[in-house]
Amino acid sequence: MLRHVTTYLEAIREAIREEMEADPDVFIMGEDIGAYGGAFRITEGLLAEFGPHRVIDTPISEAAIVGAAIGAAHMGLKPVCEMQFIDFIAPAFNVIVNFAAKVRYRTGAGAGLVIRGPCGAGVRAGPFHSQNVESYFANVPGLKMVAPATVRDAKGLLKAAIRDPDPVLFFEHKYLYRRLKDELPAGEEILTPLGKARTHREGADLTIVTYGAMVHTAHEAAERVAHEDGAEVEIIDLRSLQPLDAAAVLDSVRKTGRLLIVHEAPRFGGFGGELAAVACEGAFEWLDAPIRRVTARDTPVPYAAPLEDAHLPQVADIVSMAREQLNY
Structure with missing residues (x-):
């Protein structure tokens, strides 16, 4: 084709x-x-x-x-x-x-x-x-x-x-x-149903749930953890925030026993809080470590490049939090 x-x-x-x-x-x-x-x-x-x-x-x-x-x-x-x-x-x-x-x-x-x-x-x-x-x-x-x-x-x-x-x-x-x-x-219709998450990367040791551009930041972090720590991180790309594919999140958490939520929006009141609640309500007994979040800071987005980088979640932030959970 x-x-x-x-x-x-x-x-x-x-x-x-x-x-x-x-x-x-x-x-x-x-x-x-x-x-x-x-x-x-x-x-x-x-x-x-x-x-x-x-x-x-x-x-x-x-x-x-x-x-x-x-x-x-x-x-x-x-x-x-x-x-x-x-x-x-x-x-x-x-x-x-x-x-x-x-x-x-x-x-x-x-x-x-x-x-x-x-x-x-x-x-x-x-x-x-x-x-x-x-x-x-x-x-x-x-x-x-x-x-x-x-x-x-x-x-x-x-x-x-x-x-x-x-x-x-x-x-x-x-x-x-x-x-x-x-x-x-070429010539093939591509139609992605709303409300269905996607497993971006398979893994058995930790689940990262994210969406949008942060999928790629999380992927880079997961590759580093695999190379340096020998742990395999599963990444769930939500794709749809509403309707939310809660089943995909819960299935992955039950498999890995750990959940790290990553999003680019500020932390307080962010979408990650709802994801944490979904996991606690549906998979609490499977968790082997506390749920953690890596998010932007609770500030407006700065213009200056160094400040914007400090504001946004970076690969190193995700790697650090992933290691904390893996070693809990």
Whole structure:
């Protein structure tokens, strides 16, 4: 089978293009996504291919973008909204959590839309363009959230999100856009179901649960632990945060007896707290060491490179905590 080398960014563009080709009800909207091709050039070329009625440049108002998308979804269309940076989802918070997330419960008709945008730090973009916002929305029933860590999942999860009948928040890590590459089969549809985690690395001594760009940081740490300590670390890539594949987490913890949670967002109130609760409720008697977390610091993301590096979880941080658990 023919294969083509694809970046994480290109996989997202491919998913959008394929869904627009397959379904005339799919359209995209956002700031500068048309002639300019998007802040990161993800939508480059789509205006020429599909025209201004399906590639819609909007005013600089995230609340208006999402509000219009909800209305379009109720008319049977399938909007995909771009936030130039996921940080800017904040102005749309009210309409997302108080309408989009609750409309199926209130009316029986869901709002099938996708809100996607670049999240995460590591690119020296400072406190207003580097956030991870998953914990803001994790407590809101009715929303689905995905955070792909691989090229294949960037494509497959976005296609699944576009087809989903309810609102999906799609967190794509900007650090991975052009750094991550993979060979994808040409002509084969890639569709990754929401709510299913993936075993990124097999192991029997310790479980690391993570998602997004931290999967790769954790992988590097696991390889170092294997080489220097002779211990095999299993890495569970959640892929979907809501719905959460709790069974995959619990199965791995029951196998290894140890759990280390890694995420890039700040520690306090972060998604890792929920993962720890899931493990305690479902696999406490299998634990041979306390659950630990490696996260970002509880500060805004610094701009200066040394400060940003100190703020973010690093390979050495994960290795140190993994050794503490393995030697407990």
